[in-house]
Amino acid sequence: MEEAAELVDRVAHSKPLLQFTSCCPAWVKFVETFRPELIPHIWTAKSPVGMQGPTVKA
Numbered sequence: 001m002e003e004a005a006e007l008v009d010r011v012a013h014s015k016p017l018l019q020f021t022s023c024c025p026a027w028v029k030f031v032e033t034f035r036p037e038l039i040p041h042i043w044t045a046k047s048p049v050g051m052q053g054p055t056v057k058a
Contacts, residue, residue, distance in 0.1 A: 002045040016040050023047045 003019075010017055022028055022043040031038045045051075 003043050006043060006045065019043055 007017075007019070009015070010019075018041050020027070020031070020038065020042050022045060025047065028042060031042060
């Protein structure tokens with residue numbers, strides 16, 4: 001749902017539409033280190049494990 005909401009926001013505000021998943025922390029680290037020009041194309045939603053932590057904790 002978070003990614004769908006972000007897509008609607010990107011379309012509405014003419015932001016970059018080619019998107020890459022942010023579910024893998026290693027992928028995000030790779031992009032940050034070796035391809036920083038792609039950072040605007042990464043979803044801002046947390047990984048499934050990152051979202052599950054607070055749910056389990058509560």
